[in-house]
Amino acid sequence: MNIFRKDKRKEIKNELPLEVSNNTSTSNKGSVKLRVFRVNAVQNPNDIPHFDEFQVPVKRWTTVLDALLDAKSYQDSSIGIRYSCRMASCGSCGMKINGIPRLACYTKISDLDTNTITCEPLPNFPYIRDLVTDFSQFFNHHRSVMPFMQNKKADIPNTNELTEYKQSPQDLDKFLQFSYCIKCGLCYSACPTVATDVKFPGPQALSQAYRYFADSRDSDKSNRLKIIDTNHGIWRCHFAGSCSNVCPKGVDPALGIQLLRSHLLGISKSEKKIAQLQDRSTNTYREEDGEEQIEKEDLKE
Amino acid sequence: MFLWRGNIDMTSATSPAKRIDNNNRINREGLRGWLNPLRYGWERVSYWFQRLTGIFLLVYFIGHVYETSSLVSGPDAWAAMLEMTQTIGGHLFLILVIGASTFHTVNGIRLIFTESGQGLGKPGRPDYPYDPTSLNNKQRSGLWIAFILAAVAMLYGANVLFSGGD
Structure with missing residues:
Protein backbone atom coordinates (compact mmCIF):
# COMPACT_ATOMS: atom_id res chain seq x y z
CA MET A 1 0.00 0.00 0.00
CA ASN A 2 1.33 3.40 -0.89
CA ILE A 3 1.41 5.54 2.22
CA PHE A 4 3.02 8.51 0.61
CA ARG A 5 1.21 11.55 -0.55
CA LYS A 6 0.96 11.40 -4.29
CA ASP A 7 2.57 14.33 -6.01
CA LYS A 8 -0.25 15.85 -7.96
CA ARG A 9 2.15 17.45 -10.37
CA LYS A 10 3.43 14.06 -11.38
CA GLU A 11 2.88 13.34 -14.99
CA ILE A 12 0.34 10.68 -15.57
CA LYS A 13 2.26 7.60 -16.57
CA ASN A 14 0.07 6.69 -19.44
CA GLU A 15 -0.22 9.78 -21.57
CA LEU A 16 -2.86 8.23 -23.74
CA PRO A 17 -6.41 8.74 -22.51
CA LEU A 18 -8.27 5.72 -21.30
CA GLU A 19 -10.08 4.34 -24.26
CA VAL A 20 -13.82 4.27 -24.18
CA SER A 21 -15.50 1.41 -25.88
CA ASN A 22 -17.75 2.41 -28.74
CA ASN A 23 -20.05 -0.52 -28.47
CA THR A 24 -22.38 -1.74 -25.80
CA SER A 25 -20.79 -5.13 -25.44
CA THR A 26 -19.58 -6.46 -22.13
CA SER A 27 -16.10 -5.06 -22.65
CA ASN A 28 -14.78 -3.27 -19.56
CA LYS A 29 -12.06 -1.40 -21.43
CA GLY A 30 -12.02 2.24 -20.32
CA SER A 31 -14.26 1.64 -17.41
CA VAL A 32 -13.91 1.18 -13.68
CA LYS A 33 -15.87 -0.65 -11.05
CA LEU A 34 -17.48 1.77 -8.67
CA ARG A 35 -18.37 0.35 -5.25
CA VAL A 36 -20.79 2.65 -3.51
CA PHE A 37 -21.72 2.38 0.16
CA ARG A 38 -25.48 2.21 0.52
CA VAL A 39 -27.61 2.72 3.59
CA ASN A 40 -30.75 4.60 4.47
CA ALA A 41 -30.12 5.15 8.13
CA VAL A 42 -32.77 7.77 8.78
CA GLN A 43 -35.83 6.44 6.96
CA ASN A 44 -35.23 2.75 7.42
CA PRO A 45 -34.06 1.90 10.95
CA ASN A 46 -33.34 -1.71 10.02
CA ASP A 47 -31.40 -0.97 6.89
CA ILE A 48 -28.22 -2.98 6.50
CA PRO A 49 -25.22 -1.20 5.01
CA HIS A 50 -23.90 -2.78 1.86
CA PHE A 51 -21.99 -1.92 -1.28
CA ASP A 52 -23.56 -1.63 -4.70
CA GLU A 53 -21.31 -2.04 -7.69
CA PHE A 54 -21.50 -0.11 -10.92
CA GLN A 55 -19.41 -0.38 -14.05
CA VAL A 56 -18.77 3.18 -15.14
CA PRO A 57 -17.00 4.45 -18.28
CA VAL A 58 -14.12 6.79 -17.60
CA LYS A 59 -11.65 8.97 -19.39
CA ARG A 60 -8.37 10.33 -18.15
CA TRP A 61 -9.97 13.43 -16.70
CA THR A 62 -12.97 11.73 -15.14
CA THR A 63 -13.30 12.54 -11.46
CA VAL A 64 -14.89 10.29 -8.88
CA LEU A 65 -17.80 12.72 -8.74
CA ASP A 66 -18.25 12.42 -12.50
CA ALA A 67 -18.31 8.65 -12.17
CA LEU A 68 -20.80 8.75 -9.31
CA LEU A 69 -23.07 11.10 -11.23
CA ASP A 70 -22.82 8.85 -14.26
CA ALA A 71 -23.91 5.89 -12.17
CA LYS A 72 -26.68 7.98 -10.66
CA SER A 73 -27.85 9.22 -14.04
CA TYR A 74 -27.80 5.98 -15.98
CA GLN A 75 -27.88 3.10 -13.53
CA ASP A 76 -29.36 3.90 -10.15
CA SER A 77 -30.93 7.28 -9.51
CA SER A 78 -31.36 6.52 -5.82
CA ILE A 79 -27.67 6.97 -4.97
CA GLY A 80 -27.49 9.56 -2.23
CA ILE A 81 -24.67 12.03 -2.77
CA ARG A 82 -24.13 15.65 -1.78
CA TYR A 83 -22.31 17.94 -4.16
CA SER A 84 -22.53 21.42 -5.55
CA CYS A 85 -19.66 23.34 -7.13
CA ARG A 86 -17.65 20.49 -8.72
CA MET A 87 -14.49 22.57 -8.29
CA ALA A 88 -13.30 21.98 -4.70
CA SER A 89 -14.79 25.21 -3.47
CA CYS A 90 -17.94 24.23 -1.62
CA GLY A 91 -16.64 21.22 0.30
CA SER A 92 -19.86 19.25 -0.15
CA CYS A 93 -18.64 16.08 -1.84
CA GLY A 94 -16.21 14.86 0.82
CA MET A 95 -16.19 11.08 1.12
CA LYS A 96 -13.84 8.22 1.81
CA ILE A 97 -12.44 7.14 -1.53
CA ASN A 98 -10.35 3.99 -1.48
CA GLY A 99 -9.86 4.35 2.25
CA ILE A 100 -8.81 7.99 2.36
CA PRO A 101 -11.04 11.04 2.88
CA ARG A 102 -11.04 13.10 -0.29
CA LEU A 103 -13.23 15.45 -2.29
CA ALA A 104 -14.90 13.45 -5.05
CA CYS A 105 -14.76 16.41 -7.43
CA TYR A 106 -11.04 16.87 -6.78
CA THR A 107 -10.02 13.24 -7.19
CA LYS A 108 -9.33 11.98 -10.66
CA ILE A 109 -9.84 8.29 -11.20
CA SER A 110 -6.67 8.12 -13.27
CA ASP A 111 -4.71 9.29 -10.20
CA LEU A 112 -5.97 6.42 -8.10
CA ASP A 113 -4.15 3.78 -10.17
CA THR A 114 -6.82 1.17 -9.70
CA ASN A 115 -9.82 -0.16 -11.55
CA THR A 116 -11.95 -0.44 -8.43
CA ILE A 117 -13.10 2.72 -6.73
CA THR A 118 -14.70 2.30 -3.33
CA CYS A 119 -16.77 5.24 -2.09
CA GLU A 120 -17.87 5.36 1.52
CA PRO A 121 -19.28 8.12 3.70
CA LEU A 122 -16.82 10.18 5.69
CA PRO A 123 -15.83 8.41 8.91
CA ASN A 124 -16.67 10.12 12.20
CA PHE A 125 -19.76 11.72 10.69
CA PRO A 126 -23.13 10.04 11.42
CA TYR A 127 -24.82 8.44 8.45
CA ILE A 128 -27.83 10.00 6.81
CA ARG A 129 -28.09 8.14 3.51
CA ASP A 130 -25.53 6.47 1.31
CA LEU A 131 -22.63 8.91 0.95
CA VAL A 132 -24.41 11.75 2.71
CA THR A 133 -23.40 12.36 6.32
CA ASP A 134 -24.57 14.57 9.14
CA PHE A 135 -22.35 17.60 9.75
CA GLY A 266 4.01 30.49 26.51
CA ILE A 267 6.76 29.39 24.11
CA SER A 268 5.63 31.79 21.41
CA LYS A 269 4.77 35.29 22.45
CA SER A 270 1.90 36.91 20.72
CA GLU A 271 3.33 39.74 18.70
CA LYS A 272 -0.06 40.73 17.46
CA LYS A 273 -0.69 44.41 17.41
CA ILE A 274 -4.35 45.12 17.15
CA ALA A 275 -5.14 46.82 13.88
CA GLN A 276 -6.19 50.40 13.98
CA LEU A 277 -9.62 51.42 13.00
CA GLN A 278 -9.72 54.08 10.35
CA ASP A 279 -12.70 56.39 10.06
CA ARG A 280 -12.86 56.94 6.34
CA SER A 281 -15.35 59.76 6.55
CA THR A 282 -12.98 61.94 8.57
CA ASN A 283 -9.77 60.21 7.49
CA THR A 284 -8.66 59.69 11.04
CA TYR A 285 -7.37 56.73 13.02
CA ARG A 286 -8.95 55.73 16.24
CA GLU A 287 -6.73 54.81 19.12
CA GLU A 288 -7.36 51.54 20.89
CA ASP A 289 -9.01 53.22 23.84
CA GLY A 290 -11.49 54.68 21.41
CA GLU A 291 -11.16 58.20 22.74
CA GLU A 292 -8.29 59.87 21.03
CA GLN A 293 -8.27 60.37 17.32
CA ILE A 294 -5.19 61.12 15.31
CA GLU A 295 -5.13 62.88 12.02
CA LYS A 296 -3.94 60.61 9.24
CA GLU A 297 -1.25 63.04 8.19
CA ASP A 298 0.08 63.19 11.72
CA LEU A 299 0.25 59.41 11.86
CA LYS A 300 2.35 59.28 8.73
CA GLU A 301 4.85 61.66 10.19
CA MET B 1 -19.24 13.20 -22.26
CA PHE B 2 -19.53 9.46 -21.88
CA LEU B 3 -20.15 7.37 -24.95
CA TRP B 4 -20.78 3.98 -23.51
CA ARG B 5 -23.81 3.16 -21.39
CA GLY B 6 -23.99 -0.62 -21.34
CA ASN B 7 -23.16 -3.40 -18.95
CA ILE B 8 -25.12 -2.42 -15.89
CA ASP B 9 -23.69 -4.51 -13.11
CA MET B 10 -25.28 -4.00 -9.76
CA THR B 11 -24.96 -6.40 -6.88
CA SER B 12 -26.26 -5.81 -3.43
CA ALA B 13 -25.54 -6.87 0.12
CA THR B 14 -22.07 -8.15 -0.61
CA SER B 15 -20.41 -6.78 2.50
CA PRO B 16 -20.74 -8.29 5.96
CA ALA B 17 -24.00 -7.21 7.49
CA LYS B 18 -23.71 -4.58 10.16
CA ARG B 19 -26.68 -3.00 11.86
CA ILE B 20 -26.57 0.72 12.30
CA ASP B 21 -27.54 2.28 15.58
CA ASN B 22 -30.21 4.51 14.14
CA ASN B 23 -30.62 6.50 17.29
CA ASN B 24 -27.37 8.29 16.65
CA ARG B 25 -26.24 6.71 13.36
CA ILE B 26 -22.75 6.35 14.76
CA ASN B 27 -20.03 6.22 12.17
CA ARG B 28 -16.99 6.77 14.34
CA GLU B 29 -13.89 4.84 13.42
CA GLY B 30 -12.91 4.35 17.05
CA LEU B 31 -9.80 2.29 17.60
CA ARG B 32 -10.04 1.10 14.02
CA GLY B 33 -8.88 4.57 13.10
CA TRP B 34 -5.65 3.97 14.96
CA LEU B 35 -4.94 0.50 13.68
CA ASN B 36 -4.10 1.32 10.08
CA PRO B 37 -1.13 3.71 10.03
CA LEU B 38 -0.45 3.40 6.32
CA ARG B 39 -3.00 5.80 4.92
CA TYR B 40 -1.88 9.26 5.87
CA GLY B 41 1.88 9.61 5.64
CA TRP B 42 4.83 9.36 7.98
CA GLU B 43 3.45 11.50 10.80
CA ARG B 44 0.60 9.03 11.16
CA VAL B 45 3.14 6.18 11.21
CA SER B 46 5.00 8.08 13.92
CA TYR B 47 1.75 8.50 15.86
CA TRP B 48 1.02 4.79 15.56
CA PHE B 49 4.50 3.72 16.64
CA GLN B 50 4.52 6.17 19.53
CA ARG B 51 1.23 4.73 20.82
CA LEU B 52 2.28 1.15 20.21
CA THR B 53 5.66 1.53 21.91
CA GLY B 54 4.05 3.47 24.75
CA ILE B 55 1.57 0.67 25.46
CA PHE B 56 4.30 -1.94 25.06
CA LEU B 57 6.57 -0.12 27.51
CA LEU B 58 3.72 0.24 29.98
CA VAL B 59 3.15 -3.51 29.87
CA TYR B 60 6.91 -4.04 30.22
CA PHE B 61 7.02 -1.64 33.16
CA ILE B 62 4.32 -3.61 35.01
CA GLY B 63 6.19 -6.84 34.27
CA HIS B 64 9.43 -5.24 35.34
CA VAL B 65 7.95 -4.22 38.70
CA TYR B 66 6.69 -7.77 39.16
CA GLU B 67 10.13 -9.13 38.22
CA THR B 68 12.07 -6.94 40.64
CA SER B 69 9.52 -7.59 43.39
CA SER B 70 10.79 -11.17 43.44
CA LEU B 71 13.80 -9.82 45.33
CA VAL B 72 11.76 -9.78 48.52
CA SER B 73 11.52 -13.58 48.22
CA GLY B 74 15.27 -13.95 48.37
CA PRO B 75 18.22 -14.34 45.99
CA ASP B 76 17.05 -17.70 44.67
CA ALA B 77 13.73 -16.35 43.53
CA TRP B 78 15.49 -13.42 41.90
CA ALA B 79 17.91 -15.72 40.10
CA ALA B 80 15.03 -17.89 38.93
CA MET B 81 13.27 -14.84 37.58
CA LEU B 82 16.40 -13.73 35.73
CA GLU B 83 16.67 -17.16 34.14
CA MET B 84 13.50 -16.35 32.21
CA THR B 85 15.34 -13.63 30.29
CA GLN B 86 18.24 -15.92 29.44
CA THR B 87 16.29 -17.74 26.76
CA ILE B 88 16.09 -16.85 23.08
CA GLY B 89 12.56 -15.63 23.57
CA GLY B 90 13.64 -13.58 26.57
CA HIS B 91 16.47 -12.03 24.57
CA LEU B 92 14.16 -11.15 21.69
CA PHE B 93 11.74 -9.56 24.15
CA LEU B 94 14.53 -7.47 25.67
CA ILE B 95 15.67 -6.41 22.21
CA LEU B 96 12.14 -5.22 21.54
CA VAL B 97 12.19 -3.32 24.83
CA ILE B 98 15.45 -1.64 23.82
CA GLY B 99 14.05 -0.65 20.42
CA ALA B 100 10.73 0.53 21.81
CA SER B 101 12.27 2.62 24.57
CA THR B 102 14.79 4.20 22.19
CA PHE B 103 12.19 5.05 19.58
CA HIS B 104 9.70 6.31 22.15
CA THR B 105 12.30 8.55 23.74
CA VAL B 106 13.74 10.07 20.58
CA ASN B 107 10.40 10.49 18.85
CA GLY B 108 9.01 11.91 22.08
CA ILE B 109 11.69 14.59 22.01
CA ARG B 110 10.73 15.35 18.42
CA LEU B 111 7.09 15.63 19.44
CA ILE B 112 7.95 17.98 22.30
CA PHE B 113 9.39 20.35 19.72
CA THR B 114 6.68 19.95 17.09
CA GLU B 115 3.78 20.11 19.51
CA SER B 116 5.11 23.37 20.83
CA GLY B 117 5.25 24.82 17.34
CA GLN B 118 8.99 24.46 16.74
CA GLY B 119 10.39 23.33 13.39
CA LEU B 120 7.07 23.46 11.59
CA GLY B 121 7.60 26.54 9.48
CA LYS B 122 5.46 29.63 9.27
CA PRO B 123 2.03 30.17 7.81
CA GLY B 124 2.04 31.52 4.29
CA ARG B 125 0.02 31.68 1.14
CA PRO B 126 -0.75 28.13 0.05
CA ASP B 127 -0.02 27.28 -3.53
CA TYR B 128 -0.93 24.22 -5.57
CA PRO B 129 -0.29 21.33 -4.93
CA TYR B 130 -0.66 22.49 -1.33
CA ASP B 131 2.14 20.61 0.36
CA PRO B 132 1.56 21.20 4.06
CA THR B 133 4.22 23.34 5.70
CA SER B 134 4.03 21.43 8.96
CA LEU B 135 4.76 18.06 7.36
CA ASN B 136 8.24 19.15 6.35
CA ASN B 137 11.50 17.26 6.30
CA LYS B 138 12.90 19.35 9.12
CA GLN B 139 10.61 17.90 11.76
CA ARG B 140 10.33 14.60 9.90
CA SER B 141 14.09 14.11 10.18
CA GLY B 142 13.50 13.58 13.90
CA LEU B 143 11.43 10.55 12.97
CA TRP B 144 14.20 9.14 10.78
CA ILE B 145 16.68 9.66 13.61
CA ALA B 146 14.33 7.86 15.99
CA PHE B 147 14.04 4.90 13.64
CA ILE B 148 17.78 4.75 12.99
CA LEU B 149 18.75 5.04 16.66
CA ALA B 150 16.17 2.39 17.59
CA ALA B 151 17.60 0.05 14.96
CA VAL B 152 21.18 0.71 16.10
CA ALA B 153 20.23 0.17 19.74
CA MET B 154 18.47 -3.08 18.87
CA LEU B 155 21.48 -4.32 16.90
CA TYR B 156 23.81 -3.42 19.75
CA GLY B 157 21.47 -5.08 22.24
CA ALA B 158 21.26 -8.20 20.09
CA ASN B 159 25.04 -8.31 19.88
CA VAL B 160 25.38 -8.04 23.66
CA LEU B 161 22.62 -10.51 24.46
CA PHE B 162 23.43 -13.19 21.92
CA SER B 163 27.20 -13.00 21.75
CA GLY B 164 28.11 -11.31 24.99
CA GLY B 165 29.26 -8.16 23.22
CA ASP B 166 32.24 -9.82 21.57
Missing part, protein backbone atom coordinates in the same frame (compact mmCIF):
# COMPACT_ATOMS: atom_id res chain seq x y z
CA SER A 136 -24.27 18.93 12.78
CA GLN A 137 -21.67 17.99 15.33
CA PHE A 138 -18.86 19.20 13.10
CA PHE A 139 -20.46 22.63 12.75
CA ASN A 140 -21.22 22.73 16.46
CA HIS A 141 -17.53 22.31 17.14
CA HIS A 142 -16.83 25.01 14.58
CA ARG A 143 -19.25 27.41 16.27
CA SER A 144 -17.85 26.59 19.68
CA VAL A 145 -14.55 28.34 18.98
CA MET A 146 -16.36 31.59 18.13
CA PRO A 147 -15.25 31.78 14.49
CA PHE A 148 -15.94 35.45 14.02
CA MET A 149 -14.21 38.74 14.60
CA GLN A 150 -14.44 40.14 18.08
CA ASN A 151 -13.41 43.70 18.60
CA LYS A 152 -15.26 46.00 20.91
CA LYS A 153 -13.87 49.02 19.12
CA ALA A 154 -15.66 48.15 15.92
CA ASP A 155 -18.65 50.42 15.48
CA ILE A 156 -20.63 48.23 13.14
CA PRO A 157 -24.06 49.34 14.42
CA ASN A 158 -23.24 52.92 13.53
CA THR A 159 -23.61 52.76 9.77
CA ASN A 160 -23.09 56.48 9.39
CA GLU A 161 -19.50 56.06 10.35
CA LEU A 162 -17.55 54.35 7.60
CA THR A 163 -14.61 52.57 9.13
CA GLU A 164 -12.10 49.94 8.15
CA TYR A 165 -9.16 48.13 9.69
CA LYS A 166 -5.72 48.68 8.33
CA GLN A 167 -3.83 45.42 8.00
CA SER A 168 -0.41 44.89 6.48
CA PRO A 169 0.28 42.01 4.04
CA GLN A 170 2.54 40.50 6.70
CA ASP A 171 -0.31 40.47 9.18
CA LEU A 172 -2.56 38.95 6.53
CA ASP A 173 -0.12 36.14 5.82
CA LYS A 174 -0.26 35.04 9.45
CA PHE A 175 -3.79 33.72 9.09
CA LEU A 176 -4.67 33.76 5.40
CA GLN A 177 -4.11 30.07 4.71
CA PHE A 178 -6.38 29.10 7.58
CA SER A 179 -9.15 31.26 6.19
CA TYR A 180 -9.15 29.10 3.05
CA CYS A 181 -10.94 26.34 4.95
CA ILE A 182 -14.04 25.17 3.05
CA LYS A 183 -15.37 23.07 5.95
CA CYS A 184 -15.41 19.90 3.90
CA GLY A 185 -14.77 17.76 6.98
CA LEU A 186 -11.92 15.71 5.50
CA CYS A 187 -9.55 16.65 8.32
CA TYR A 188 -12.20 15.82 10.90
CA SER A 189 -12.72 12.37 9.43
CA ALA A 190 -8.98 11.65 9.14
CA CYS A 191 -8.12 12.68 12.70
CA PRO A 192 -7.39 9.69 14.97
CA THR A 193 -8.35 11.69 18.06
CA VAL A 194 -11.77 12.60 16.66
CA ALA A 195 -12.24 8.88 15.98
CA THR A 196 -12.30 8.17 19.71
CA ASP A 197 -13.14 11.44 21.45
CA VAL A 198 -16.54 12.95 20.72
CA LYS A 199 -15.78 16.13 22.66
CA PHE A 200 -12.56 16.91 20.81
CA PRO A 201 -13.26 19.94 18.58
CA GLY A 202 -11.21 18.50 15.76
CA PRO A 203 -8.60 20.00 13.47
CA GLN A 204 -11.01 22.22 11.58
CA ALA A 205 -12.35 24.04 14.62
CA LEU A 206 -8.95 24.35 16.25
CA SER A 207 -7.33 25.72 13.13
CA GLN A 208 -10.13 28.26 12.89
CA ALA A 209 -9.47 29.21 16.47
CA TYR A 210 -5.91 29.99 15.42
CA ARG A 211 -7.13 31.81 12.34
CA TYR A 212 -8.99 34.36 14.48
CA PHE A 213 -6.36 34.33 17.19
CA ALA A 214 -3.74 35.39 14.64
CA ASP A 215 -5.94 37.98 12.97
CA SER A 216 -4.80 41.45 13.94
CA ARG A 217 -8.36 42.76 13.71
CA ASP A 218 -9.51 40.46 16.48
CA SER A 219 -8.81 41.70 19.99
CA ASP A 220 -10.60 39.12 22.14
CA LYS A 221 -8.23 36.19 22.32
CA SER A 222 -8.64 35.17 25.94
CA ASN A 223 -12.19 33.84 25.64
CA ARG A 224 -11.36 31.76 22.60
CA LEU A 225 -8.29 30.28 24.25
CA LYS A 226 -10.31 29.38 27.34
CA ILE A 227 -12.69 27.37 25.20
CA ILE A 228 -10.00 25.20 23.67
CA ASP A 229 -7.76 24.96 26.74
CA THR A 230 -9.71 22.07 28.25
CA ASN A 231 -9.28 18.35 28.89
CA HIS A 232 -10.90 17.47 25.59
CA GLY A 233 -9.54 20.51 23.81
CA ILE A 234 -6.33 21.32 22.01
CA TRP A 235 -4.15 19.11 24.22
CA ARG A 236 -5.72 15.98 22.72
CA CYS A 237 -3.99 16.65 19.42
CA HIS A 238 -0.93 14.39 19.05
CA PHE A 239 0.32 15.72 15.73
CA ALA A 240 -0.52 12.71 13.61
CA GLY A 241 -0.58 15.15 10.70
CA SER A 242 -3.44 13.34 8.96
CA CYS A 243 -5.56 16.48 8.87
CA SER A 244 -2.95 18.39 6.90
CA ASN A 245 -2.33 15.39 4.71
CA VAL A 246 -5.92 15.18 3.46
CA CYS A 247 -6.74 18.90 3.35
CA PRO A 248 -7.60 19.77 -0.27
CA LYS A 249 -7.01 23.51 0.16
CA GLY A 250 -3.61 23.68 1.82
CA VAL A 251 -5.01 24.94 5.09
CA ASP A 252 -2.58 22.81 7.11
CA PRO A 253 -4.68 22.54 10.28
CA ALA A 254 -1.86 20.73 12.12
CA LEU A 255 0.31 23.82 11.79
CA GLY A 256 -2.38 26.09 13.20
CA ILE A 257 -2.99 23.77 16.13
CA GLN A 258 0.68 23.49 17.06
CA LEU A 259 1.21 27.25 16.73
CA LEU A 260 -1.81 27.87 18.92
CA ARG A 261 -0.50 25.41 21.44
CA SER A 262 2.88 27.12 21.49
CA HIS A 263 1.07 30.32 22.48
CA LEU A 264 -0.82 28.52 25.22
CA LEU A 265 2.44 27.06 26.51
